Each structure stands twice: as C-alpha cells, then as structure tokens.
C-alpha cells in the first residue's frame with residue numbers, strides 16, 4: 001500500500017527501543033559530567049584538577065579517561081584546549097575564540113577581558129598553501145598577587 005505524499009510510515013516499535021551499548025552510555029554520562037565541571041566562566045583547569053572534581057560524582061573514573069574525553073571534546077570544538085610546550089594542558093569550557101593571560105609565577109590562566117581587546121583582526125594574514133582556520137594568543141606576565149609577593 002502506498003502512503004499519500006507527506007505521510008511517513010510509523011517506525012516499528014523495536015526501532016524506538018534500541019538501547020545504546022553500556023559503554024556508549026557510560027561515555028556520554030562521563031562527558032556530560034566533564035562539561036558540567038568545565039561550565040564556569042574564566043576557569044582553565046588542568047586535566048588533574050578536573051579529575052579530582054569529577055571523581056566525586058563518578059568515583060570509578062580514571063585520570064586516563066578524563067584525559068581522553070577532554071581531548072575528544074576539544075577536538076569536537078565543544079571545549080577549548082590551551083596548549084603550551086613544557087606545561088600541563090589546560091582546558092576551557094568556553095569554545096568561542098578568546099585570548100588568554102598567563103602568570104609566569106603561579107601558572108594561573110585567565111581570559112583577556114573583552115574590553116581589553118582593541119584591535120579587530122590582529123592576524124590578518126594569508127599564507128599560500130595553508131588554510132588558516134583560527135589562531136591562539138597567550139599573553140604572559142605576572143598577576144597582581146605575584147607582583148605583590150615579589151616586592
């Protein structure tokens with residue numbers, strides 16, 4: 001029997017009740033917890049800091065799993081990864097492009113406030129044979145607390 005145009009057949013019941021494998025359910029749940037932990041403004045924790053908080057909600061989670069899932073989320077563009085040679089990677093729940101400040105003494109990382117950015121496109125470059133999709137900028141210096149301690 002042909003259905004009139006625009007009318008779609010109802011899906012068979014068993015299709016609606018297909019269960020996701022347990023491993024995928026667990027992964028989804030873990031990533032949701034990670035995103036909840038990262039959902040704070042101006043906060044850039046290391047994977048270890050995230051791990052210590054996540055463990056309270058998911059006691060059996062391993063540090064390796066936290067690392068793996070944070071990397072997957074940053075590759076998807078759901079979160080931002082702040083990478084720097086020689087230091088621990090930090091993560092940021094804010095996926096929109098923004099700049100960072102880093103204190104060379106305490107290692108803390110902050111967002112550059114929007115009002116501090118006075119230029120429009122600081123890196124308006126075209127490189128032949130390379131497609132630019134973005135850029136990262138990290139300002140280095142000393143935070144007020146560390147400056148005070150130095151005096």
Ligand SMILES: [Zn+2]
Nearest residue numbers: 103106143146
């Ligand atoms: Zn500092």
Ligand SMILES: [Zn+2]
Nearest residue numbers: 092094110111
């Ligand atoms: Zn940030």
